[in-house]
Amino acid sequence: MVEVLIGVGLLVALFVGFNIGGSTTGPAFGPAVGAGAISKFLAGVLMSIFFAIGAWTIGRRVVNTLGRDLVYDPGVFTIETSIVVLFFIGGALFVGNYVGVPASTSMTAVGAIAGLGVATGELNWTVMGEIAIWWIVAPLVGFWVSVMIGRYVYPTLNSWIAITQTEGALVEFDRSGLLPVPQAGPNTTRREFFGTIVLVSIGCLMAFSSGTSNIANAIAPLYGAGVSMNPLILAGSAAVAVGALSIARRTLDTLGNDITDLPLTAAIVVAVVASAIVIGLSAIGIPASFVIIATMSIVGLGWGRATRTATVSGSIRGEDETNVSVGALAAEEPGEEAPEIGEEEPEDIPKASDLFDPSTTGRVILMQNLVPVISTLGSYVAFWALFTFLW
């Protein structure tokens, strides 16, 4: 009977890993696949490898936090409770993947475990509080860094990174040697080749950061229940690999993904900022909310760029053509004398900053919290009922 239960637990954990592989490959390698730099198969392979490296090196710290520290008595993780917790995590991922509401897997996982902790009176509120504070601080850091990038360095970055597509494959492999050596394809310029390398590297970085943070979501409950760490990491990473090589092929095509919808340079900035924060948090054992950090980074970049003002040096060089918000430019009719700054009636001008008013951003962030909140409450109610009536 116990063997059957462990089997079921492992199966649910693998399902979670499978879904992580499916949902993370898109944001990580979508830009590279979209630019024709690598095939979907290669994207899946790279995803699997770098996820596993992240999980094995840094990811175990987060597993430890979720499986041991978040509850006073890890004994509350039995195989049965682990299955229920994993069921909520898997369900949330399922909703995220198939309905299209992106939700942080880590927040969902912490929520499901916290539900168990509260129902049993074993939740370590100190650890929970620490995690929750990082969930507020980290997105703000991502926002601020991206605002600075959007406002001051984005055009420069953009001109560096710009990949002008030419005919022919971007990269070809020289298979004459022992190992295939990538080299520039026909018509591939040096800069294009460099850009491709950057794109693929960014994907690998995101896969790595996902490994550091997300492996815990699949295996932490089982680790808490007493299964040992290393085999779990290997099994979890294998499940991610299966997801990355199977359903990711479809999600790469169909899933509307806001990161891949961005211009290339923006996607790279967001990927680097968000991945760096996620890896940093994982290193101190904090499960990070990638979706929210990335969203705040996207908003920061757009808002910083939309509200940019001409710098002194920019005006002299004539690069920045505006000294009010960019949206105001087109409101001037040709031949009409430009109004003095501050004399325009702001209502007539569709302002780019309208794109990011605080209530809009707030609403989006609120919706992203919907799935974790449901998972927390659902888990609490389920465990309360199970402990009251069944166990």
Add this chain to the structure above:
Amino acid sequence: MTTRVLVPMDDSELAESALRYALETHADADITVMHVVGEPSSMLGEATALALEDDIEAAAEEQASEVLARARAIADEYDRDIDTVVDMGRPGRAIVDRAESFDTVVIGSHGSSLVDRLFIGNVAQTVFQRCPVPVTVVR
């Protein structure tokens, strides 16, 4: 003075019904079709993609061109001319702001998908509640 009618449209069929209704009901009115781009999406990527363009206005017009072209085609069926206007950001708010310089608003009751409604909100309801001029909701 002719009646000025504002018809906010998204890419849904219901928006087209709203336009047809407006054309039929307000036979002598000046009709302006409005489309909002850079709407809130699941990670606000649409808004940011727009904000990062060098010429935001031109990019917004470009994104709106498909919906507005369809609106003009419908107006042609009725042998009518319409004005068009493009706004950015949150549709509900943009429509309410714009409505101040019109006599009435005709709007479809809902847009395309559930997810859109989660992130954008119920636009018709917002307009219905806050609009300074009379609103007709077509369903």
